[in-house]
Amino acid sequence: VKQAQSRQPAIQNVADRISAFFVPVVIANAVIWAVLWIAFPETLADLVRSLPLWGIIAGGPAVAGGAVSTLEFSLLVFASAVLIACPCALGLATPAATMVGTTIGATHGILFQGGDVLERVQQVETVIFDKTGTLTEGELAVTDVVPITPSADGGALEKSSVAVTTDMLLARAASVETHSEHPLGQAIVEAARDRDVEFDSATEFESIPGQGVKGIVNQRTVLVGNHRLLEAHGIDPAPAGTAQDRLESTAKSVVLVGEQTKDGSRLLGVIAEADTVKPSAVDAVEALDDRGIEVHMITGDNELTAKAVANDLSIKPDNVQAEVLPDEKASAVDSIQNRGKQAMMVGDGVNDAPALATATVGTAIGSGTDIAIEAADVTLMRDDPMDVLKTIRISAGTLAKIKQNLFWALGYNTAMIPLASLGLLQPILAAGAMALSSVSVLSNSLLFRRYSPDTEYRLISKLWNH
Structure with missing residues (x-):
């Protein structure tokens, strides 16, 4: 302060x-x-x-x-x-006045990086939200663990009793995600512990923005993420297509799990997680709209899930962009600002850091990653989207x-x-x-x-x- x-x-x-x-x-x-x-x-x-x-x-x-x-x-x-x-x-x-304004912000859990930020916030015409952990609770729970058989029928939903079991699939994913800060990964680890599934801790962990994570587990490279991650490592995600579409149509977030061994690569299965929209997010979007501020949502999640959440929040479908990579998030923010709109980006993850740095005002949720907070101009200590509106009012x-x-x-x-x-x-x-x-x-x-x-x-x- x-x-x-x-x-x-x-x-x-x-x-x-x-x-x-x-x-x-x-x-x-x-x-x-x-x-x-x-x-x-x-x-x-x-x-x-x-x-x-x-x-x-x-x-x-x-x-x-x-x-x-x-x-x-x-x-x-x-x-x-x-x-x-x-x-x-x-x-x-x-x-x-700046001293009092920043003090009011701190009292309400809103930290401004400087008086210059206070002035820029007042100029904001568009607010761009990340989805997971920002507009939603971020307290994801695993709802489906679906091993995929190596058949070529377009994606069988039946579980394989030979090659991959539910516990094996969950253990592989948890071994890598135990190093992740992303809510999706934390939910997988929590599900494995709740089901008493034993798992090792992966080595050589790597987070790949916009794709997922990978690590070494028992001399095999385990991949947990979206289709881009698997395709980049020579794994065809097509057999999981039917399961993925079914789960995503119910507004669930889906991750694919694959592995690489000395004998080759294979798709292991699909893990689905459900999240709930924050009650205050609905009020925040409505209040921002009433103030004449346009609301957008940019997320790395799939389009079906993103559109379902946007519908719950009354965000216009045209203002929703899904399956966006981190550098694409920054480009999306740039394109909005190039139209003469001063934008505030609100996010909490590693994937949001480039967009936070690009926006006129970058705003990080306080419970987010250190990288996001470091890149932001404003930090919200509470996970409440209404604090975005309060930030603008204080400014x-x-x-x-x-x-x-x-x-x-x-x-x-x-x-x-x-x-x-x-x-x-x-x-x-x-x-x-x-x-x-x-x-x-x-x-x-x-x-x-x-x-x-x-x-x-x-x-x-x-x-x-x-």
Whole structure:
């Protein structure tokens, strides 16, 4: 959080540029008015007397009863004009609001990598979700373990009692998946343990993004993944086609298991797992849609399963892409952004890391892999899709607060500099007013602490309630 607060949004550059221009202009203004008071004291005194204002120093040295000389009065004007215009409030406008915004996020389990991220989130027009573990619970359970016979009938569903058994198939897959962080793999390992299936731990484990995993088990290379993985290793996945289609049509995620030995390669079978959509995911998609934000889903899972989940979430079929490789996810995000849409990618797996890095804003679910979290701009500590909406609300509220602060700081200087230049403020009062402007900006920012991202930030309602 401290690191995030040290990184300021781009709007801070605007304040910095204003301050850089502001300081020399203020000094020049003070010098000009000091010279004018020396050159035309009576004329300026008459002007001040005509104003409907009560000033502590008003009308110039003549009205002051000769207590100060013209030169002394001009120096007082110079000092007041410089003091009243100190750009402290401008400098505090952005960091004060950013500090509060990132703190609100942390309080609600939303970690921003920096104030610049806060600003980018507010610009998001499209949110792209990964499926497993993001929109679904990610708590997969194995529902079917189907060994495939080596017949050539297009994929027999009957179990083989000779070559491969259910326990053997599950043991082979669990031996490799015990090293995996993916929810699919963890579910296979859990199923093997629940069924008291003994399995070894594979060596030379390798995760192949967009395809699956492989490892060495008892001098044989075991492959667990999709058809791309098996085909890349010379194994024909066609015999599993009938079983795979039947299982995927019921919104189950399916992995294929194969092995390579010194005697050749073969397809062992199919393992299916079921997941459930998070209840809050439905609300999150609906709320984002109501906010005018387009929702997409990109997943490495099969098309039948992806479309079934999208239907449950009311995501438009045209906004669903299935069987997408990691580098293709990044390309998909790029294509959306190339259409002029600022996109937020939300995911939790190794496969999502390239897309998270490509998106305008990458958002990782806190329970996700370390690689995904490292690639992300925002980390959600809870597995709740509604936190995506809260992230956008906090960003919008913080930017609104920054603009309020800048408006106040600029408005204050615009109003007070002429008063000081006309000799209506003593230096001590000018210094006090300057400090008051900084305190006002800080106070306005601290009021933002009371905001809850459960609702949209609205200035009028905040003023009314507080």
